[in-house]
Amino acid sequence: xxxxxxxxxxxxxxxxxxxxxxxxxxxxxxxxxxxxxxxxxxxxxxxxxxxxxxxxxxxxxxxxxxxxxxxxxxxxxxxxxxxxxxxxxxxxxxxxxxxxxxxxxxxxxxxxxxxxxxxxxxxxxxxxxxxxxxxxxxxxxxxxxxxxxxxxxxxxxxxxxxxxxxxxxxxxxxx
Amino acid sequence: xxxxxxxxxxxxxxxxxxxxxxxxxxxxxxxxxxxxxxxxxxxxxxxxxxxxxxxxxxxxxxxxxxxxxxxxxxxxxxxxxxxxxxxxxxxxxxxxxxxxxxxxxxxxxxxxxxxxxxxxxxxxxxxxxxxxxxxxxxxxxxxxxxxxxxxxxxxxxxxxxxxxxxxxxxxxxxxxxxxxxxxxxxxxxxxxxxxxxxxxxxxxxxxxxxxxxxxxxxxxxxxxxxxxxxxxxxxxxxxxxxxxxxxxxxxxxxxxxxxxxxxxxxxxxxxxxxxxxxxxxxxxxxxxxxxxxxxxxxxxxxxxxxxxxxxxxxxxxxxxx
Numbered sequence: 001x002x003x004x005x006x007x008x009x010x011x012x013x014x015x016x017x018x019x020x021x022x023x024x025x026x027x028x029x030x031x032x033x034x035x036x037x038x039x040x041x042x043x044x045x046x047x048x049x050x051x052x053x054x055x056x057x058x059x060x061x062x063x064x065x066x067x068x069x070x071x072x073x074x075x076x077x078x079x080x081x082x083x084x085x086x087x088x089x090x091x092x093x094x095x096x097x098x099x100x101x102x103x104x105x106x107x108x109x110x111x112x113x114x115x116x117x118x119x120x121x122x123x124x125x126x127x128x129x130x131x132x133x134x135x136x137x138x139x140x141x142x143x144x145x146x147x148x149x150x151x152x153x154x155x156x157x158x159x160x161x162x163x164x165x166x167x168x169x170x171x172x173x174x175x
Numbered sequence: 176x177x178x179x180x181x182x183x184x185x186x187x188x189x190x191x192x193x194x195x196x197x198x199x200x201x202x203x204x205x206x207x208x209x210x211x212x213x214x215x216x217x218x219x220x221x222x223x224x225x226x227x228x229x230x231x232x233x234x235x236x237x238x239x240x241x242x243x244x245x246x247x248x249x250x251x252x253x254x255x256x257x258x259x260x261x262x263x264x265x266x267x268x269x270x271x272x273x274x275x276x277x278x279x280x281x282x283x284x285x286x287x288x289x290x291x292x293x294x295x296x297x298x299x300x301x302x303x304x305x306x307x308x309x310x311x312x313x314x315x316x317x318x319x320x321x322x323x324x325x326x327x328x329x330x331x332x333x334x335x336x337x338x339x340x341x342x343x344x345x346x347x348x349x350x351x352x353x354x355x356x357x358x359x360x361x362x363x364x365x366x367x368x369x370x371x372x373x374x375x376x377x378x379x380x381x382x383x384x385x386x387x388x389x390x391x392x393x394x395x396x397x398x399x400x401x402x403x404x405x406x407x408x409x410x411x412x413x414x415x416x417x418x419x420x421x422x423x424x425x426x427x428x429x430x431x432x433x434x435x436x437x438x439x440x441x442x443x444x445x446x447x448x449x450x451x452x453x454x455x456x457x458x459x460x461x462x463x464x465x466x467x468x469x470x471x472x473x474x475x476x477x478x479x480x481x482x483x484x485x486x487x488x489x490x491x492x493x494x495x496x
Contacts, residue, residue: 065212068224068225068226068484069225069226074230074487074491075491081488081492085208085211085212086211086215087212120219120220120221121220
């Protein structure tokens, strides 16, 4: 197992993503951040905090559970029983720029599911995708708008994102 | 986060939901936790999610029902399943077809989940042993009505936080009530203390072997309970004269405004419906601020979505192994 990002590097990436999101988004538009359970949830909270700090206004933050939208629920290759959890988005997504946040973008299947789940909640003005690790191996035509670390990890390796809030430390490993 | 990890350890493996007696408290909690995730589907702009897309659910109801049948139908619709409605009245059952033949014929059309209500205890279990589809019990005889039990504990847990240590009275026609039985299993497994309240003639004969207290007086328990669940007198099932008159029954076992004055301020008043207003419960109480009767109906939808989702998942995984 090899550490590819330590806590300093994770922090730096999140600051970089924050400023790129701000410079890309016209000032008069509403931004909201939505994290994909479960590591995306934590990253979204951090991003919303740093965006709020830099913009001087509250950037709302929500959590999306994509279980019901996964494409492997009834598939023989599906992973063992994902647990359905709550989606917690306490604001209207209509007409907002939604920054969708996940820890790793890999096959693109989670992002696809997340977009479908989001559209059932309303009609955002735009959906942007922000990820901490951009891993090669896409199976769907989906790319991140804001990507942190680029990883070319082999298909049989595991990229594991640990975050203080959920795992006790900030660290990304590959093994 | 710790909580999430704990419930993740459990793997749901049941292809059928036949009753709550056979479930562990962890399994019941798993269903309730799953149901939380389905609640918001009913409150958003698109009231539909895709997990049962392409699956077929049959509502196989050999007894009358409005609430449960509609609730299952809506639950199936919201999960994007197709649903076939089957009622005894307009089917070949009136031409003498047996339960198994009816089910086998439906199965031959390629159904995935059968939701069955039947007057014979054990009907759901019988079906589950004889067909390949998942079977969900929507009420069998006087035995169980598991989704009602689940939605009742879901409603209580949502308001009280937990069932641990709560005192719950289930009042009325216990003998003929599958709701009372499913409630009892779910509530006691989650740590509540349950008391069956009613006239001796409406108590099940083997009540002393059940994990409940028994009381023949509502006045005796009303002051100390956190939840009271009022059952309907099932006149259609009653033989003989279990009580002298309806008035006398109301006098001793009805939930009246007067009795509510002696109850805890935050007592939850529940009823599985349909209500006989003025008989087992006064209108002011049924519509009062302690009543969660309509919350039960709303929560029932989320619970049934969770159950349909879980049995289908278990079925898909069994197909793999």
